[in-house]
Amino acid sequence: MSDLGVTVKKSENLSEWYTQVVLKSGLADYAPIKGCMVYRELSYAIWEKIQQILNEKIKRTGHKNVYFPLLIPESFLRKEAEHFSGFVPEVAWVTIGGEKPLEEKLAIRPTSETIIYAMYAKWIRSWRDLPIKLNQWCSVVRWETKATKLFLRTREFLWQEGHTAHATKEEADEEVMEILNEYKDLMENYLAIPVLIGRKSDSEKFAGAVYTTTLEAIMPDGKALQMGTSHNLGQNFSKVFDIKFIGKDEKEHYVWQTSWGISTRVIGAMVMVHGDDRGLVIPPRVAPIQVVVIPIPYKDTSTEVIMNKAKEVYERLQSAGISTHLDDRREYTPGWKFNDWELKGVPIRAEIGPRDVKHGQVTLARRDTLEKIIVKDEEVVEVVKKLLEDIQNNMFNRAKRFLEEMITTVKNYDEFKAVLKNKGGFIRASWCLSPECERKIKEETGATIRLIPFEKEEPISNCIYCGKEAKEMVYFARSY
Amino acid sequence: MSDLGVTVKKSENLSEWYTQVVLKSGLADYAPIKGCMVYRELSYAIWEKIQQILNEKIKRTGHKNVYFPLLIPESFLRKEAEHFSGFVPEVAWVTIGGEKPLEEKLAIRPTSETIIYAMYAKWIRSWRDLPIKLNQWCSVVRWETKATKLFLRTREFLWQEGHTAHATKEEADEEVMEILNEYKDLMENYLAIPVLIGRKSDSEKFAGAVYTTTLEAIMPDGKALQMGTSHNLGQNFSKVFDIKFIGKDEKEHYVWQTSWGISTRVIGAMVMVHGDDRGLVIPPRVAPIQVVVIPIPYKDTSTEVIMNKAKEVYERLQSAGISTHLDDRREYTPGWKFNDWELKGVPIRAEIGPRDVKHGQVTLARRDTLEKIIVKDEEVVEVVKKLLEDIQNNMFNRAKRFLEEMITTVKNYDEFKAVLKNKGGFIRASWCLSPECERKIKEETGATIRLIPFEKEEPISNCIYCGKEAKEMVYFARSY
Numbered sequence: 001m002s003d004l005g006v007t008v009k010k011s012e013n014l015s016e017w018y019t020q021v022v023l024k025s026g027l028a029d030y031a032p033i034k035g036c037m038v039y040r041e042l043s044y045a046i047w048e049k050i051q052q053i054l055n056e057k058i059k060r061t062g063h064k065n066v067y068f069p070l071l072i073p074e075s076f077l078r079k080e081a082e083h084f085s086g087f088v089p090e091v092a093w094v095t096i097g098g099e100k101p102l103e104e105k106l107a108i109r110p111t112s113e114t115i116i117y118a119m120y121a122k123w124i125r126s127w128r129d130l131p132i133k134l135n136q137w138c139s140v141v142r143w144e145t146k147a148t149k150l151f152l153r154t155r156e157f158l159w160q161e162g163h164t165a166h167a168t169k170e171e172a173d174e175e176v177m178e179i180l181n182e183y184k185d186l187m188e189n190y191l192a193i194p195v196l197i198g199r200k201s202d203s204e205k206f207a208g209a210v211y212t213t214t215l216e217a218i219m220p221d222g223k224a225l226q227m228g229t230s231h232n233l234g235q236n237f238s239k240v241f242d243i244k245f246i247g248k249d250e251k252e253h254y255v256w257q258t259s260w261g262i263s264t265r266v267i268g269a270m271v272m273v274h275g276d277d278r279g280l281v282i283p284p285r286v287a288p289i290q291v292v293v294i295p296i297p298y299k300d301t302s303t304e305v306i307m308n309k310a311k312e313v314y315e316r317l318q319s320a321g322i323s324t325h326l327d328d329r330r331e332y333t334p335g336w337k338f339n340d341w342e343l344k345g346v347p348i349r350a351e352i353g354p355r356d357v358k359h360g361q362v363t364l365a366r367r368d369t370l371e372k373i374i375v376k377d378e379e380v381v382e383v384v385k386k387l388l389e390d391i392q393n394n395m396f397n398r399a400k401r402f403l404e405e406m407i408t409t410v411k412n413y414d415e416f417k418a419v420l421k422n423k424g425g426f427i428r429a430s431w432c433l434s435p436e437c438e439r440k441i442k443e444e445t446g447a448t449i450r451l452i453p454f455e456k457e458e459p460i461s462n463c464i465y466c467g468k469e470a471k472e473m474v475y476f477a478r479s480y
Numbered sequence: 481m482s483d484l485g486v487t488v489k490k491s492e493n494l495s496e497w498y499t500q501v502v503l504k505s506g507l508a509d510y511a512p513i514k515g516c517m518v519y520r521e522l523s524y525a526i527w528e529k530i531q532q533i534l535n536e537k538i539k540r541t542g543h544k545n546v547y548f549p550l551l552i553p554e555s556f557l558r559k560e561a562e563h564f565s566g567f568v569p570e571v572a573w574v575t576i577g578g579e580k581p582l583e584e585k586l587a588i589r590p591t592s593e594t595i596i597y598a599m600y601a602k603w604i605r606s607w608r609d610l611p612i613k614l615n616q617w618c619s620v621v622r623w624e625t626k627a628t629k630l631f632l633r634t635r636e637f638l639w640q641e642g643h644t645a646h647a648t649k650e651e652a653d654e655e656v657m658e659i660l661n662e663y664k665d666l667m668e669n670y671l672a673i674p675v676l677i678g679r680k681s682d683s684e685k686f687a688g689a690v691y692t693t694t695l696e697a698i699m700p701d702g703k704a705l706q707m708g709t710s711h712n713l714g715q716n717f718s719k720v721f722d723i724k725f726i727g728k729d730e731k732e733h734y735v736w737q738t739s740w741g742i743s744t745r746v747i748g749a750m751v752m753v754h755g756d757d758r759g760l761v762i763p764p765r766v767a768p769i770q771v772v773v774i775p776i777p778y779k780d781t782s783t784e785v786i787m788n789k790a791k792e793v794y795e796r797l798q799s800a801g802i803s804t805h806l807d808d809r810r811e812y813t814p815g816w817k818f819n820d821w822e823l824k825g826v827p828i829r830a831e832i833g834p835r836d837v838k839h840g841q842v843t844l845a846r847r848d849t850l851e852k853i854i855v856k857d858e859e860v861v862e863v864v865k866k867l868l869e870d871i872q873n874n875m876f877n878r879a880k881r882f883l884e885e886m887i888t889t890v891k892n893y894d895e896f897k898a899v900l901k902n903k904g905g906f907i908r909a910s911w912c913l914s915p916e917c918e919r920k921i922k923e924e925t926g927a928t929i930r931l932i933p934f935e936k937e938e939p940i941s942n943c944i945y946c947g948k949e950a951k952e953m954v955y956f957a958r959s960y
Binding site for chain 2: 041
């Protein structure tokens, strides 16, 4: 699979580069069903890391994992009108079960609000039952018609969806922000992808939410990518699913709800943000293998001596809690292995050759800068640990500088269009809050409002589209 | 949810007892879609424990986790004829995607051999690519028409499915047994459920396998429950999916394959084998909460003193690596909490009352025997650790004795029918290997051959059905 490296440069054709990196590194493959993909061992192992990190966060904050059915009756989806019209064009429907036509069509979950909230209506009776804070890891199906892009646009993808119910609006507001902040920490401090956070405009919010908060990253081609969302559903669903509780005041109230999710598209973002012409570069904190040890047998030193030292180094690193792999295959050359592990994005390569044996040293190569560092045997654990931190920070800082460069403030629509055409990225511009201006800008330029900052930024001009008084500075971009 | 305890005795009505325990303990609930269930936080947390244990086992033995698509084209399922006819009566079909009828029906995976092996055909080229040893955790859908039984018979359930491809038959044989043994360790040493292992007869094997190995447990009503299976698929699938490799001999060969799985039905078995009239009893090694600490404020000691001690005990246990929960809710009485945590099956309850404060002690209650043990404060960690081991062993030994009692050897068909009627359990009997005798016995008694022992047990009579020469002693039972 990885016999050949990436044949196009990232800077020349991002889209083709991306596809080649994903396929050739063994991250993923196209499935033989249109629009679907296979998560191969490398991407799944990264997903398991993400699960582990996020599970720790959500369990620490009192959430529990559960699993609700894959299939949702059509009538459930219809209950919340906005939700239904938002999702129904993309639903895959089961109409036959065990050779018999079904009485009611069943949707494969595009998202699980309706099936989960039908149960909340049954489970919640009193304030003692609140809050309910549940999460599930599963796949969802949305029948995309646009071209497939591995991790970024597929008909089935893996995600987690959290669903909470609270006694008060304030608690729901807090929940939305608590999750958004945990997501931000995951994106920035583990995936090393800096994000902007804020609210969505009404036309961009989740179908059925009162408001949606979002995390937005920038890709190398200047397009934005939504990394996750956290919604306040208000009482929209509790009213149609009749989720009521008896409060401490002994009166009936509808619960306040939130839902939130991230998906495997963050792996696609990781590829695009960090990869280079040699392939993947995986941030150390989510790398399934952090160090690969490669023995380099050479004529004047016995193979056995080299192999033994490689094994020793492997064991020393592994037992220090560093996830290490020893590539001792005889059927491949060291050069072939270097290329292969670079393609697969392992943060550090440790080379053990004759000179390393002779001088009691190990040669380390950083994947992010391709720099080589020679280190004494006895210092290898310490240096590798520090290097992993350095790589993590360097990757984040590099991405952060790029994000900052890719935010441009404009004063009028001509500037707006010029920046969009020549540079891309996020464009800060003044907006009057009219959905009509938002819609026109989208129609004419393809750019949408990615977010409205939480802390109001004072408009620096009138609305760039209609010229009337602006109410907000917002961030526009074209997006994936 | 758990306001009321279980109202029937396990010995009087196992089926009703089972349903009440599952629902009232909060393990699971019926979903509002016929035949489907909700895995609530308690059962999902147990499933996460099982995942953790099995992931350690399969990763240690060189397997990797992946994720393949949910949807399988009908034509894939049709390729292996026996496989197709085995599964098609139970398939849920997607016929509409995004408001348009599909050109080809898509099955929701009932099992993933066909979709995975279509990819193996693409990925495998040379002996260097072998073995491939992949596993996925997912849900499957099988459109059952019999009555729903939570965990044991539902239209959707969670499982793992392993799929491997090897260069030789011998390697595939070894793989089948390696997995079977890892499963046995999981069942016996974690779930505390003793199992018999062996091969399935041809009529009971997996649709598409050359042979199937199985783990069978006995339930309190004398019915057998299949806990997991590990199949040798031979070259049945590699021939129809054209999965070939160039060997070291430079010739083309078809690969040899295995598949294997366990599902959430093992949680149902755990409930049935270990539960009692008060509810669940969860083996310590799979218990999400191993110890629950309950403060018992009482008139003559200040609540604060009791609460502080409870917190102290909680912290001491938790920091010793024992999964502990402090139930300090003020809105419930200690008595209510005792019942609730007994229903939920927590292995040890630690009570902190006025006497315990006064005497520098903690009162521990074992869930398995209901016995109380008073322990000095300074010994609590040590005693709890030992107690958890004791409970684990006691639960296994008790179940093991029951299994042994439930194996009966018979010499003829009259004895066979009498044992089946009066006692149930596994019936060891002589069989001539004819599928016809097997079928007749099933028709007349409902009992099937659960397994043929790996080590041949010499027949003690002629075939109990036809009276001709017997070839094997086999284990019959009625089953779930």
